Amino acid sequence: xxxxxxxxxxKQVLGDIYMANDIGPDDIVIIGKDGLLLAGPNALILEPLVxxxxxxxxxxxxxxxxxxxxxxxxxxxxxxxxxxxxxxxxPDNVERIRFAxxxxxxxxxxxxxxxxxxxxxxLSGKIPSMPQxxxxxRLYRLLNCExxxxxxxxxxxxxxxxxxxxxxxxxxx
Numbered sequence: 001x002x003x004x005x006x007x008x009x010x011k012q013v014l015g016d017i018y019m020a021n022d023i024g025p026d027d028i029v030i031i032g033k034d035g036l037l038l039a040g041p042n043a044l045i046l047e048p049l050v051x052x053x054x055x056x057x058x059x060x061x062x063x064x065x066x067x068x069x070x071x072x073x074x075x076x077x078x079x080x081x082x083x084x085x086x087x088x089x090x091p092d093n094v095e096r097i098r099f100a101x102x103x104x105x106x107x108x109x110x111x112x113x114x115x116x117x118x119x120x121x122x123l124s125g126k127i128p129s130m131p132q133x134x135x136x137x138r139l140y141r142l143l144n145c146e147x148x149x150x151x152x153x154x155x156x157x158x159x160x161x162x163x164x165x166x167x168x169x170x171x172x173x
Contacts, residue, residue: 023142
């Protein structure tokens with residue numbers, strides 16, 4: 001982390017490194033933008049907690065992209081509204097409106113189904129319980145999976161509201 005001889009190599013694999021901690025005398029965790037490295041003789045014992053953490057990170061990345069896709073749909077619905085308001089000025093708008101509503105409906109259905117799968121995956125994924133080993137406790141506190149899980153669940157609830165709003169807007173057309 002302090003311009004050591006291996007920092008560049010680690011950055012190539014993990015991306016920008018934002019945290020490196022010793023978990024015990026022989027174990028280390030290095031977390032970067034694009035990955036996580038857990039090394040030491042106790043890595044197999046610590047693996048379930050790290051896997052849960054990485055699954056939450058993957059969900060966060062998915063949610064960011066999902067938010068963008070929902071905003072694209074909302075923008076499309078706004079454009080459809082503009083076409084509807086100007087339907088008399090151009091007779092071809094009626095066909096464009098029908099096609100756009102059909103495509104938006106398909107997108108909305110896929111977004112709703114995908115959101116249900118994401119919600120189910122959060123229900124099936126249980127936060128590992130607080131370990132008894134000192135190294136495991138240190139990693140447990142360091143990764144802070146409980147707070148991260150709560151944040152992911154909160155963002156999923158926000159997504160549900162956004163998708164429901166888009167569905168209500170589409171029904172009005």
